[in-house]
Amino acid sequence: MGDWWQRNIIEPGKLPLLLALAAFVLTFLITRVITRLIRAGRGPFGNVKAGGLHIHHVVPGIILAVVGGFGAVASGRHGFGSYACAVVFGIGAGLVLDEFALVLHLDDVYWSEAGRQSVEVVVLTAALVGLVLVGFSPFGVNDLSDEELQDRGSVLTTVVVNFLLALGVLSKGKAKMALFSVIIPFVALFGIIRLARPGSPWARRFYRRRPRARARATLRAYHHDRRWSGPSRVLGDWLGGKTDAELTEAAEAAHHR
Structure with missing residues (x-):
């Protein structure tokens, strides 16, 4: 266990990523x-205001992310400078993605239902970066042997196939699963074999003349959303308020009691 931790977590090449992730989450x-x-x-x-203008924390977040990003590029992969820049970038990314919904909607939706998108994006980002941190590489490249990595054709084929699988999952209206399938290609197989969500590009293209498939897809999506809406709301309330x-x-409700 100790060897695995040293090999995959605190090796010099991954320490900046670990620091950035920790700073991001905190x-x-x-x-x-x-x-x-x-x-x-x-x-x-x-609230921070300047001349009556409410300064959202996405603003210093962008500044810190830019400074940390350019600083990391300039300082290289190792040394105190790269570690410091990784922390600065993580802080900036955390501030920016905490108001992701505001940037997306160009409106102050922080405490609305739409504002929950910020929490979802932060959780997804932390999960994906965590997977990369423990050794996963995009599109299954980490599953290739040293001999296969020397063969550019094998690498290119693996990347293209896994990319197309992730794209297929995305076309079925399963964006979160598509993101995870980029890091863990095996996940894409579940998304590909299951029914597409109603209204997705896949459903509009392939279910147009298949009423039974449309009905099954609608029913499956309804049960899925109903099953996960409760836990999702609890997690959203706990993390985001x-x-x-x-x-x-x-x-x-309290007033009417």
Whole structure:
């Protein structure tokens, strides 16, 4: 176990990635705690304003991500400079992705249902980076032997096949599974053999004249969303805090008791 940890986690080439991931996760968690305290009117924190303009934390996040990214490129892979830049980049990425939904919608949806997209993106990012950190490489390249890696044709074939599988999963409307299949190609097999989600490019193309397939896909999507909506909401509330609508609903329910 100790040899595995040293070989895959703290080797010099992966230490910056580990530091960036740790900074990313900690920044997101600390930011969410602070924003929830500000929202509740507790603690010494408050919104940052300049001339009446609310400065969202995505702004310093972009600056830190740019500084950390360019600094990492300039400092190389090893040494204190690369480690420091990795931490700066991780902090900036955490601040940016915490307000991913705001950037996507160009609206302050932080405490709305749409704002949950930020939490989902952060969790997905942390999971994917964690997989890369423990030894997975995109499109199954890590599964190739040394002899196969010397053969460019084998490498190219593996990458193209796994890329097409991930693209097929994406066309079926399963974006999260497609992302994970980039790192773990085996996951794509489950997405390919299962029914596409209603309204996906695959469903519009191949289920157009197959009413039974459309009906089965709709029913499967309904049961899937219903099964996972509860745990997803609990995780979202725990990590990101309740939405304004949920707080209003809870307040009205308490008022009517």
